[in-house]
Amino acid sequence: MNEKFAPLFEKVTLPNKVELRNRFVLAPLTHVSSHEDGTISDVEIEYIEKRSKDVGLAISAASYVTELGKAFPGQPSVAHDSNLDGLKRLAKAMKKNGAKAVVQIHHGGAQSMPYLTPNGDVVAPSPITLQGDVKHSPSYEKEEHHAREITQEEIEHTIKAFGEATRRVIEAGFDGVEIHGANHYLIEQFVSPYYNRRDDEWGENRFKFPMKVVDEVVHTVQTHADDNFIVGYRFSPEEAETPGITMEITEELVKLLMDKPLDYLHVSLMNVHAKTREGKYQGEERIKLLHKWIDGRMPLVGIGSIFTAEEALEAIESKNIDQIALGREILLDHQFVHKIQNGEEEEIMSEFDSNREDHHDLPPGLWEQFNKGLYELPRTDGK
Structure with a gap:
């Protein structure tokens, strides 16, 4: 390994x-590959x-905790005890080579899709009409x-369902x-003034x-797991909607989360260096603000447009994040970390190539979405 990349493997x-062997995180990525009933597929x-x-x-x-919260075709389920056999297989596969394996527990709320939920029912904090996500519609139409x-x-x-899902994750x-x-x-919808216009508690x-x-999750962990069980929380720092979540609202949220027995916070960004849109923090890097507010009390996982070894290193050396999550890039090249560790960073695949016979080792449904240009990422075909 080129020694300059050593900080990535601290x-x-x-x-x-709990000790993690390096700073790399596999981001929770929608793969549209579970069975129709949410059970795990080969x-x-x-x-x-x-x-x-x-x-x-x-x-x-993201794994749904109730049928009402199902937001993607091929989404895994943690909503039923009958899911346990598949979840045990998934845990074994994820842990096989030494990674710590975490399940992201999820409810789509307003973003749940009527063609996936019981009786086409969809709930949100307040009534709202939305356009379906182009990637999540069976016809790829809004x-x-x-x-x-x-x-x-x-x-x-x-x-309670989030707690029961956590119990299943522990048992698996x-x-x-x-x-x-x-x-x-x-x-997030409950935090957002755009989605949450309720006048109750x-x-x-x-x-x-x-x-x-x-x-509820922490109580379940304390009841059913040992002290080594990890609990993280993922959040988006700003919304484009008006009125939406602002960095000022996120500052309040982060300070509340820091009082909970969590093991890391995970900020969802399209670009790890994205800047604040508006308000008193306008123009400041979100990641830098978050790191300051967390003040070393727990690790901050950052993600967003990391496609090369140099970009990963620069993010870690900025000292604003503790771990770097890999999303689209680890879909393009599942050997991204291995190649850096073995001095082969020049061989990393950082562009989607629709002509690759191995289809980047992607599941068929995810390959189809990439091939149709439904995700923003570097491509060899210019789509």
């Missing part, structure tokens, strides 16, 4: 004393084993759908869970729902 110790096992092999921390694709207001009883049930043999509070899904305190979910 060990990371989490607050619960294709999914093969896909994630390759991409977990060399990282320190591997996070599974389709308008309506979400109704989630009831008090359903809120309580959903919080994983090393941790990541609470998905990002990317316009249900937990869940609207007057928009942080109540995410904190209740965290508390």
Whole structure:
């Protein structure tokens, strides 16, 4: 290995004393490859084993905690005890080569897709009409759908469902869970003034729902797991919608999260150096602000447009993040970490090549989405 890349392979110790072997994280990536009922497929096992092999921390694709929260075709489920056999296989595959394996637990909220949920029902903090995500429609077309207001009883049930999902993750043999509070899904929707216009306790305190979910997950861990079980939380720092989540709101959220027994925070960004859109922090790098607010109390995982070894190194050497999550790049080249470690960084594949016979070792559904140009990434064909 070129010694300048040594900082990428430093060990990371989490607050619960678990040691990760390097600073690389497999990001939770939608793979559209689970069976229709959410059970784990052979294709999914093969896909994630390759991409977990060399990282320190591997996070599974967003896995729904209730049928009402299903947001993607081919999305894995942690909603039923009947999912356990497949989850055990997934845990074994992700941990096989030494990575710590974490399941991202998720509810789509308003972003759930009616063609996937029971009776086409979709819920959100407040009633809202949305355009479906082009990547998640069976015809890859935007389709308008309506979400109704989630009831008090359903809120309580959903919080419990996050706890039950955590129990299943523990029983399946994983090393941790990541609470998905990002990317316009249900937990973020409660924080957002765009999605949450309620006039009850869940609207007057928009942080109540995410904190209740965290508390439920932590209680489940304390009841069913040992002290080495990892709990992380993912969040998006700003929304484009008006009025949406701002960095000022995120500052409040982060300070609340730091009072919880979490082991890392994971910020969702399209570019790791993205700058704040507006407000008193306008123009400042979000990652730098977050690192300052966290003040070393737990690791910060950053992600966003890292396609080369040099970009990964620069992100870590900025001292604003502790771990670097690999998303689109580790889909293009599952040997990204291995090649850096073995002095082969010049051989890293950083562009999508639609003519590759091996299809970048992607599952068929994900290959099709890449080939149709549904994800923003470097390409050899210019699409």
